[in-house]
Structure formats: structure tokens, C-alpha cells
Amino acid sequence: MATGSIRRGRFGALPWIGPAVVLILVMVVWPAIEMIRTSLHEIDQTGIAKGWNGISNYRTLIHNPDLPQTLVRTLIWVSVVVSLTVLISLPVAQILHGKFPGRKVVRYSIIIPWAASVVMTATIWRWILDGFYGILNRILQDVGVLKDPIDWLGNPNSAFVFLMVVAIFVSVPFTTYVILAGLTTVPEDILEASSIDGANGWKRYKEITFPLLRSALLVSAVINLINVFNSFPIIWAMTGGGPGYSTDTTTTLAYKISFRDQDIGQSAAMATVNFAIILIFISIFLKVSKWRETSE
Amino acid sequence: MKKSTRRVAFSASLVLAATGVVGISLPVAHAATVNLTMVAADYPGDGKTQQAQWDGLSKAFAAANPGITMTVNVVSWDVIDDKVKTLIATGKTPDIVNKGDYSAPAAAGLLYKASEMVSASTLADIVPTFLNNSMYNGTAYAVPDLASARALFYNKDILKKAGVTKLPTTYDELITVLSKIKAKNPGVYGYAVPMGPEEAQAEFAIWAGGNGGRMYDYTAKKWTINSPANIGAMTFLKKLNDLKYIEPNPAKCDRTACAQTLFAAGKAAFINGSVFLPAWLKANGGAGINLGSGAFVHGPGQEAVTLGVQDYFTAYKANGHQAEIQKFMDFLYQPANYADFLTAAGGFIPATKSAGAVAAKDPALAPFIALLPKAIFYPGDIATFPAVKGALQTSVGLAITGNPTKVLGDIQKKALAAK
Helix, strand or coil, X not given: CHHHHHHHHHHHHHHHHHHHHHXXXXXXXXXXXXXXXXXXXXXXXXXXXXXXXXXXXXXXXXXXXXXXXXXXXXXXXXXXXXXXXXXHHHHHHHHHHCCXXXXXXXXXXXXXXXXXXXXXXXXXXXXXXXXXXXXXXXXXXXXXXXXXXCCCCCCHHHHHHHHHHHHHHHHHHHHHHHHHHXXXXXXXXXXXXHHHCCCCHHHHHHHHHHHHCHHXXXXXXXXXXXXXXXXXXXHHHXXXXXXXXXXXXXXXXXXXXXXXXXXXXXXXXXXXXHHHHHHHHHXXXXXXXXXXXXHC | CHHHHHHHHHHHHHHHHHXXXXXXXXXXXXXXXXXXXXXXXXXXXXXXXXXXXXXXXXXXXXXXXXXXXXXXXXXXXXXXXXXXXXXXXXXXXXXXXXXXXXXXXXXXXXXXXXXHHCCHHHHHHXXXXXXXXXXXXXXXXXXXXXXXXXXXXXXXXXXXXXXXXXXXXXXXXXXXXXXXXXXXXCCCEEEECCCCCCCHHHHHHHHHHHCCCCCEECCCCEECXXXXXXXXXXXXXXXXXXXCCECCCHHHCCHHHHHHHHHHCCCEEEEEEECCXXXXXXXXXXXXXXXXXXXXXXXXXXXXXXXXXXXXEEEECCCXXXXXXXXXXXXXXXXXXXXXXXXXXXXXXXXXXXXXXXXXXXCCCHHHHHHHHHCEECCCCXXXXXXXXXXXXXXXXXXXXXXXXXXXXXXXXXXXXXX
């Protein structure tokens, strides 16, 4: 009888969490398992599995000559894009939080880069930066800054800088809105009290607003970490990771290994490593931010 | 059990659909419809996609063959390889594929033989040279759909302005001609060299071939991407790049969006073009280009070559539709239908003797057909060719701006490691 009531209790919860559990199992857990399984298989170039292969795919991956520089580039990519995104979003959110005429219009217009398809945004940027027909060259030449046009995406360094610019451009709206949501939770009365106590604007922000934004910052940073690390369309639409492998991150490298080098097994190994990297990234990040919380 | 229930359910729904439309009940006898699927690359044609031509053909085929339906999915060239690979890897193998290579699935045993794909009479109509390029281990596993040859195309007006009266034939002559062009035509690139991912393997094969180099050595059964001849050809291109006779960043310059577009805008004097280039120019804003064509240049002591490229129909065994596939392929190769296919594709060289006889009278095609017997082809019959092609597409362009020996050496390493 007792077990029966417990079972009824379990079934009682299941309809509530059931859909979510199924969704996670089908959309997250199963693909992840399938990916890891693939990375341990020998897959021929047509895409047919030939059986278990141990860690051989990982061994090939470690000896891939393009891996080391791609890993370093990925690290730069994630850290620069995420930190600059947050740094830019903080003042933008502050401005949007203030009251001024036309605030609604400005708030909506900030959403546009976020609402537009990333592939579309990236493609537009690719043509803005084009060496033959790009509008950026046109403007710079017309105002006399440049004499000859520059192929911005043809040079690995300038290409990578512009990829990061576009990544920041599409990440700022979301981050701004999360921080903006955080700002609305900062109690007005505390701010009022502090100004009566003689705190100026900057001091109020530093001592009260910013500390209270911690959870919003944490959420936006973690989501950006994941998004930016996995970002495929910006790089693929703008440079294809090229010239050569010079603007690849581990995400686009995985694709190239699969569809150019025709090695699905190694590509799955790369994807699994990516999965591990992002898990490590996030756990380090969460640990660091929690440690800060307790130390204060 | 499961399968039969599903089939019953399927037939039932068919009957429901049929009665719904026609208003009377039909017998279930024809319910066992075979639906053939095909994935086809999209040839440039006149700027329109080939989907309409394939849909029309599928409809006509289904009407002539009750019990078989045909669905053709037309995909652009830059994603067709990825698409087919994904379909196979996820167990959704199409029955027929129309694209540029066949060796990997042939080696994996996934394909019907050419003799199983088409009837003996259709097979007998295929041009032998093309069928010979469709072999794996001595057996044809693909049926050629059409072919193209490459030639040196040039802008007559630019050459005239530079005072060039004779086409260059050697490396040295080319350098002289390009220096004249650069002096007299500011803002014009002498040679458009598309070494971007889209078709870098073709550009590489042409320049390497003109220097006596090949991708693969059939005697030694070995890839030879970094042979001295190939390195020499890339070193020559590097020289053109250093002299600024070619467009900047050739490793990023794709054939269509970059090289052909520059040529169509009158911003490039020379281009290694395919037989379909004149038609493409007309449809893409280059109708006013005063177009000339001739043979490629060659390295010291070498001969001019052309690159022949042919594409293929392959049929996969996965769904067991051999009889239906053969019916469709024979239908496609009927002269009238095949002529429609060629027209939609736009300006290519036919793969059948019957259509070839017609094409030989076409003044635009005849010179290219004459070139074909001496053409070099990709080593498409080597199982690892797709991987080598991919490696070339990704990085061979960097040989022109970087270190040719190192870049080709790295690709060679990948080629030898491919399996």
C-alpha cells in the first residue's frame, strides 16, 4: 500500500516534468551520446560506419597540424568576444535604463541585430568588407583615409578582427537586455538613500548598482560563452575559416574535417573535444564567480 | 509485422486520398508505389535553377511508368557533397545522385554498376572516353552525365589596348603580355586566378598540367601533389602574384563570385574558363565582353594541356530499386529528354554519341570537343580523391601567397593519410 502511494506520487510529478525530460533526452542527451559513439567508430569517407575504432580518431585529431593554432584562436575568440560584449553592454544598458524621449524607439532598434538572422547579418558584413565592391573601402577612399582598397577578409589578421566585431555586434543586444532586466531589480529606495547620504553617480553605480547586477552578468556571460564558442554561421558566411585554416575556430574546423577532409570520425572526435572544452570553460567560470561571491 | 501494418495503413491512406480526390473507391492493387529519390547538382544554365527541368521530367516519367514516382532535389554545387554525405550517414541514401565524383562510394561497395544502372543499348551510346573515366578497379560504377573542357578566355578589348596581338604560349611570354596589360589598363588584373575553395582543384590541375605535373601517378599508384612540376607551377603563380598581375588574395577568390565576376565586369584580361563561360557571361552582366579563347600557356619544355571535367550519375544499392532506377535512367537518356537536360544545364559537352554528333556541329562546342582526346582529367577513379579535392580546396591557394613547397607538402601529407 505504501509503495503504491509513493508510485502515485511519482506519477503525479511526471506529467509536469515529463515533456521537459523527454525534450532533454531527445534533443541533448541522445545527440551527445551519438556524437561520442561516432567519435569511437571508424567511418569511411562516404559516411558508413565500419565498426569500433577505439581512440584512434582522437589520436588522428591530436596529430592534426591545424589543431594547435585553432585551439589558441578559439581561446582568443571566446575571451575577447565575451568580455568586450559585456563591457559594451553595461553602459548601453545603463543608457537604456535612463528616461529620455524616444527611449522606446532606441530600445527596439537595439534588438534588430539580435532579431535578424545571423547568416544574413554575416553575409551583409562580408559584402561591406569586400575588397572589390565593399562599401567600407568606398567610404574610406572617399574621405581620403585609404588610397587603394583593402581586402579586409583576405588578410587573416584583419579578417579575424572583423569576425570578432560582428560576433560582438550580434551578441550585444541580448546581453544588454539581460543587464537591463537586472537594472530594473535594483531598488530605487536604496539608490535614493545613498544619494541623500552624499554618494555621487559613479560611486552609486560602483557600490550599489554593479554589485546587485552580479547574477544578471553571470547569466549573460555564461550564455554568451556557450553561444560564441559554438558560433558557426558568422565565421562560415564571412571567411569559411579561410584563407586556408587561418580564421577557423574548433567549431568550423570540425566541419572542415568532416566535409573537406572527408573524415567524419575525426570530426566527431573534434566535436566531443569541443563539448568537453565548453564544459570546462563553464565550470571554471562558475567556480570563479562563486568564489567571488563567498569572499565578499 | 510492423512493416506490414505500416504498409496497410499506407495503402489505406492512399485509398482514402484517391477516393477523396476522384470520389469513387479504387482497388488497392497499385498501392505498392516505388518512390525514387535523386539529389542533383545545379548546373549554371541560363541563370535559372534546374529544378523545373527535373520536375517536368519526373512528371513525364511517372506518367509513362505507373507505380513509380520520382522526386528530384536540386542542390547547389557548393553543398552537394556535404548533402549527399549527410544523407548517407543518416540512413536516408537517395537512389540516384548527380554530381562530380563517384570513387568513394564505389570503393565502399554502395553503388550499382553502370551496366545495372542503364540498359545495354543506353550504355552503348555513352562516349567511351567518358565511360573509361567512370571506372573503379576496371568496372564502370557511374554513368557520365555531361562533360566540359577548359580553355584560356580573354578580353579582346583589354589586349588590344595593351598592344598585344599574339596570345602568349609560354610562361615567359605570359609575363611579358601581363606587364603590357598592367601598364596600359589601370585597375585591370591581368589574370583572374580563382584559387578559393569553390573550385581550386580545377585551377590547380590546369596550371600544374601545363607544367607537366599531375595530381596522381598511376604507375607508382601514389598521390604526387608536391611533385617538382607542381611546385614549379605554383612558384610561377607566386611570381605573378608578387608582380601584382593577378587579383589580390587568390586563396579567397572563388570561381563564380570572384574570378568570373571580375571578368564579366571587364576587370580581368585572362581567365581559365569552362566551356559554359560564354553562356554564363551573357546571363550575368558580361554580355558586352569582347570574348576570345585559345590554349593555356605552358611551362618550359612542356606542352599546352586542357582540363577535361566530367560529372556523373551514380545509383545507390541501399533501397534496392535497381529495376526502377534503370527505367528512369533509360528514360532520361532518350534523345529528346537528354537534350532537355543539356539545354537546362547550359552549354556543356554531351556524354552520349547521339547527342555528341549534334553538338559537333555547334560552332561554340566543336573546338572543345576536339580538345577532349588530349585533355587531362581528375584522378576521379581513385577512392581517396574526394578527400584530396577537399584538401586542395581548403589550402592550395595559399601556395601562391605563401611557401609553395610547404603548402603542397602539407596537402600531400593529407592525401597520403586519407583512407
